[in-house]
Amino acid sequence: MQTLHFAYGQIKTDSLKYYSQIALNPQSPNDLDKAFQFYTAHYSKAQKENSKFLILNDLYYLSSLNYKKGAYEASENHALEAIKILDNSSESPYYTQLRKSVYTLLGILYYEQRNNAKALELYDRVLEITTNARDSAIVYNNISNIYKRDEDYENAKTQLLKAYAIIPRIKDKLSIARIKDNLGFIYSLLNNREKDLPLMTSALDLRDMARDTLSLYTSHSHLAHYFYDVDRLDKASHHALKAQEFATHINSPIYIHDALGMLTMLSSDTYAKTYKKLNDSLTNADKERASRDAFMKYDNAEFKRKALESQLKEEQQRTRSIIASIVAASIALIAILIYFILKSKHKKEKLQQVYDAESRISKQIHDEVANDVFQFMTKLESEALSNEHLIDELQDIYSKTRDISKEYSFIEGEGIFADTIKDLVLSFSDTSVRVLDKGRSDIAWETFSKMKRTTVYKVLQELLINMKKHSQASIAVLTFTKEGKKTIITYSDNGVGSDLNKSNGLQNVENRIESLNGTITFETEPNKGFKTKIVI
Template sequence: MKFKNSFLFFLWVFALLCFKVGYTQKPVDSLGYHINNINLAQSESNLSNAYKFLKKDLLLNEKKGRKGSQIYNLYFLSKIDFIIGFYDESEALAVKALSFLDKLEVNDYNTSLRISLFNHLGKVYREKQIYSEAIKKYNQVLVLTKKAKDSLIVYNNISNSLKDENKFKEAEALLLEASNLFPRVKDTLEIARVIDNLGYINFKLHKESALPYLNKALELRKQSQNSSDLYSSYRNLSEYYVSNADSVKAKLYALKAYKVAGLVNSLSYKLDASRLRMDIGDYAVAKEYLSLNDSLQNAKKQTQNKFALLKYDLAESETKSQEERSKSQLYKFIAVLIFISGGFLIFILKARHKKENLQQVFKTEARISKKVHDEVANDVYHIMTKLQSETTINETLLDDLESIYTKTRDISRENNAVMVAENFDELLTDLLLNYKSETTNVITRNLSTISWHSFSELKKITIYRVLQELMVNMKKHSQASFVVVSFSKPNDRLVITYKDNGIGTTLNIANGLQNVENRIAAIKGTITFETEVNNGFKTIIKV
């Protein structure tokens, strides 16, 4: 009897423990749980946890030689890098996954993985502005996919890449072909996206069918009550009415887009909506735009820094646990480093002569600056002092001398030595905002996103001087009330766009602009000017 009671007690305790484990504990460390967090991209912490889990799972699958599981790990690690903004790393992981996939047999599961990887690489290449590769990957998806809805999405993705390249006729033909799939697709949101895109492209082609398409897409989106998609419709309609000089409707839809951006609480939508309002002349949101732009850039930079540190920590942990493997990698690294160093040395020797010439130009400018200040300006100031001591003072002559002194001092400042070794983004910001006044608003875009440490001192000095010349030119001649200087780096090449709303001019490359052209040419860059009377001034610099 005693044994029976003890057994029953043990059985009750065991059942209680099983119930507690089975019903109260959440599977927070499973592959499916982390994949769901990646697809939703809900928070930075969720993505960090998913990244750590996938890296650990990848190492385990590498040890066991499970290629299929490694491909799955690499795909979702690539998605995380894409979400964070590490596009090069994302591309590398996806390409590695495809190389593994090429060695496996063809079946439905592996085909679905290939479709996902091709589609993901299409997104990566579009973000990197390598549109031909993006379209190539999307076409590979189109060959493999069997579902009408999936094909419709791919058609739309290809049209977006064509649109980015301003190939509107090709995009229109593609979307008209895609519209044949509508009867086989039940998802009205996907249909609305194609129709909206078709409307936008028709508007770019100046076709009368643009507005009916845009309105039809808006109607479908209203029926689905999807606020996020409504933003795109309102935005495109605003642009359409801007192009048709209907400022009332343009502003109406811009405000609706702005309201939707607030409802979905998307920082990127809010930033874009603010820029849209400024583009139609509503500068009441200029301060908000600057604040949102700074917030978005800072948040992105902080997230990338945290992930960079996370990757470093994981790499360190892996290195310590695989000491022998690390030694082998170190030897390979040294060999590659020697090879790269040799190539770099050859490059330096070839570039040295040109670099020395550029350095001499900047030294000459600094020397002239000092000479103008120490001799001309000081002599003029000395004469002014003597004249002021005379009993009879010629006020006009004194004013003329003061004007000459001011000009020589300004020339000296504009050509003195520039210290660009550290905090170049702050130096450029100070330079540009120094020309901001009560009558002229100066805005910079994406300046802090550029990795200035990758540029040589000579290039940075040249960029500084060129922007200084443009701002001086604006101050003297343009009468602009609004100046925007944008920075981007597509395909690893710096692009600086200067634009103002000044009086413009008939383009004539005089001394100032000629100096700008010569400076940019000296560092193997290009510069173009666009201006018309009463239509502002625009400059595009590529380095």
């Protein structure tokens, strides 16, 4: 079985690089122990420094080392701890490679503990996220070992042929040797004598050139079984002894146990063979019991991981819903604001159009009608006509024309607005009615825009015209006050009053005030005068 190795080169420390190499490929008796002591101490230091990157690195190597030492439970615990951290981390190329390595190592552990279903599930996960030929070939090799142990040699061959097909894309000679050796061994179990031994001897040559102790053990182990099956016991013993030599050299308990089992199989001692058979039975029973425990532990970790993923998805969905609601509410609010802004703008534009029209009417009446009448009156006077009654009528027409022009004229805006109001009040006072004003000088009229001042003027003018035409009042009062940011204007007279009926004049007053976003109220009853309150 073969694990995936990840890029320890991202860690710059030379000691980490050295110990990672001897942990993954031990070449001498003390390599595994030295690497185990180093990573145990380094893991403790990484935890104190709370360095997630180094913690994950150390957990992987401790899991791999414990597996090689035969401590399956400790190996599994370290691997599951690494997966727990990875599940709570953002994905990166390094973390993806590490996840593939840990999944592969767990798959090997569950294979050793006879939990084929979980081993295959983990290998499938690796294939889902792997992107290179070498890693895919390793997984195909490991899957084939599961079928091989169940004596399903055809499916084992199918997996290895997938790996063999991608050899041209693999540069690593040891990876190529692994594929050839495993495929050759499967052919031997299928009694394909044409292909089995050539593939295995080719793999042995590649491993000899690389002088890789761990893989040389595997080659000699396979060749020992092959020669035993073809009844070449001398060659079988030779390769079994070589396998035992390499297992002892790297001081790996699981490899030593396997090598001694082969030598016992080749022994002529009946007691030794009986002991081996019983020992294998007890070992398998222990592994199956450990597999059940591992199954529960892994499933519990998987349950927690899936629960966390589900919770995260719910939180993301809830967040998306909240954001969507906020966006929708914001759009609705902006639409309402735009509506009122456009409505207000439309009102102001309409009001400006009214003012423009009134100004044109005023100018046209004054320039064309009033002037013509005045010139006609002058002409009559110069010709010394005696029809004084006719002249008086024309004088009356001229006066009315002048008054209409004044009614629709714009104020110029120069000078003090309080004085403009005073002039307006005085123009409506005569022997029949007295118009008074209070507080006009207390208002900061200079803060009002020209249009706002014009609107106020037109409203007061409209109220006074209405008074002059309909109220029969002897006194009218305009009062100006300030309440916070609001300006209050009240009008009252002692006229005859009436049931409230908004004539065109009063309707114009209301429309003008609303265009300023102000309010206006009217109060009148027969014989109780007329009152108006304006708030702007």
